[in-house]
Amino acid sequence: MAAASGGCDVRILLLWVAYQAFWLTCILGAQHGWQAAAPLAFVLFVGVRFTVGTHAGWRSDAIHAVQVGIVGFAMESLLVTTGILRYALPWPSATLAPAWIGLIWVAFALSLRDGLTILHGRPRLAGALGALLAPLSYMTAALQFGVLSFPQGMLPAWLALAATWLLAMPLMLYLMRLSDTGSAARHLHLRGAHGHGH
Numbered sequence: 001m002a003a004a005s006g007g008c009d010v011r012i013l014l015l016w017v018a019y020q021a022f023w024l025t026c027i028l029g030a031q032h033g034w035q036a037a038a039p040l041a042f043v044l045f046v047g048v049r050f051t052v053g054t055h056a057g058w059r060s061d062a063i064h065a066v067q068v069g070i071v072g073f074a075m076e077s078l079l080v081t082t083g084i085l086r087y088a089l090p091w092p093s094a095t096l097a098p099a100w101i102g103l104i105w106v107a108f109a110l111s112l113r114d115g116l117t118i119l120h121g122r123p124r125l126a127g128a129l130g131a132l133l134a135p136l137s138y139m140t141a142a143l144q145f146g147v148l149s150f151p152q153g154m155l156p157a158w159l160a161l162a163a164t165w166l167l168a169m170p171l172m173l174y175l176m177r178l179s180d181t182g183s184a185a186r187h188l189h190l191r192g193a194h195g196h197g198h
Contacts, residue, residue, distance in 0.1 A: 018048040030089040030147040038100035053114040060179040065109040072105030088147040123170035130165030
């Protein structure tokens with residue numbers, strides 16, 4: 001059991017190193033105006049995720065990641081539209097969140113199953129940690145890399161980001177559970193159909 005646990009710990013470490021490398025590549029790409037940096041890094045991250053991490057339920061993970069990407073992009077776009085956040089490399093529109101931010105949300109969703117198992121089934125803890133810790137990464141992106149600014153000031157941005165992630169983390173876990181339930185139901189349906197076929 002110890003060996004299995006150790007192997008699991010190594011996988012989690014590798015996944016989070018891969019995610020942090022992806023995040024940094026997106027930030028540097030935005031800083032230097034490299035449009036291709038985020039998409040290329042995302043392809044590499046997905047390769048690592050489904051090689052090192054859990055891949056038995058890859059369909060439900062993919063569905064979950066797309067759902068989170070859409071939700072995250074909408075939340076970030078609301079913050080941009082209201083003037084709370086302003087991003088560098090604002091493609092495809094300066095009035096919406098940039099595409100590279102959407103990819104970060106998708107990659108984060110793909111990290112949830114293996115990288116944040118301690119939060120599974122604990123939506124309140126997930127929301128609290130999201131509200132406390134997530135704004136720090138935005139402040140890092142703004143203060144150390146200059147790819148993000150806060151037109152209305154840092155305090156309103158911090159509060160808005162904390163509220164965003166207070167809602168986003170439990171929602172991500174709920175969507176993951178929902179995609180797992182849907183995947184399990186489809187699997188049972190296919191097994192039943194196969195059994196009737198015999």
